[in-house]
Amino acid sequence: MDVTFLLLYLLTFIVGSVLGLLVSYKKHGEIYIIQKIDIVALIAAIIGWVLLFNFALFSKTLSVLIIAISLLLIGFVMGMRPGYGRKETVIGIIVAGIIWIITNYIFII
Numbered sequence: 562m563d564v565t566f567l568l569l570y571l572l573t574f575i576v577g578s579v580l581g582l583l584v585s586y587k588k589h590g591e592i593y594i595i596q597k598i599d600i601v602a603l604i605a606a607i608i609g610w611v612l613l614f615n616f617a618l619f620s621k622t623l624s625v626l627i628i629a630i631s632l633l634l635i636g637f638v639m640g641m642r643p644g645y646g647r648k649e650t651v652i653g654i655i656v657a658g659i660i661w662i663i664t665n666y667i668f669i670i
Contacts, residue, residue, distance in 0.1 A: 566625055573629045577636025585641035592644075602638045602646050606653030609634030614661040 581602075588599075612631035616624045638646045638653070 574632040574636040577633040578640025581637040581640035602649040606638040606649040610653040610657035
């Protein structure tokens with residue numbers, strides 16, 4: 562793997578983390594008291610983890626872009642304020658794992 566791709570992935574994850582932190586501070590000014598799941602963060606987490614788990618389904622040139630987009634979305638959710646985004650991340654990983662199992666093992670049989 563080229564170092565340029567690793568730097569691109571690192572940069573997109575950092576940008577996503579900073580964006581997530583800015584959005585969550587703007588949206589939630591109080592300390593962690595809201596116990597409900599944020600729908601926007603949940604959708605971003607699911608899309609990001611599904612793309613990261615299934616990037617091999619795309620061509621080599623397109624997979625670099627897919628990984629960068631997925632890391633941006635994952636960084637957005639993981640970079641939120643402390644306490645926010647953790648439930649969404651876990652749900653996104655579980656949904657992505659289920660979709661990965663379905664795409665790789667169910668359709669092969």
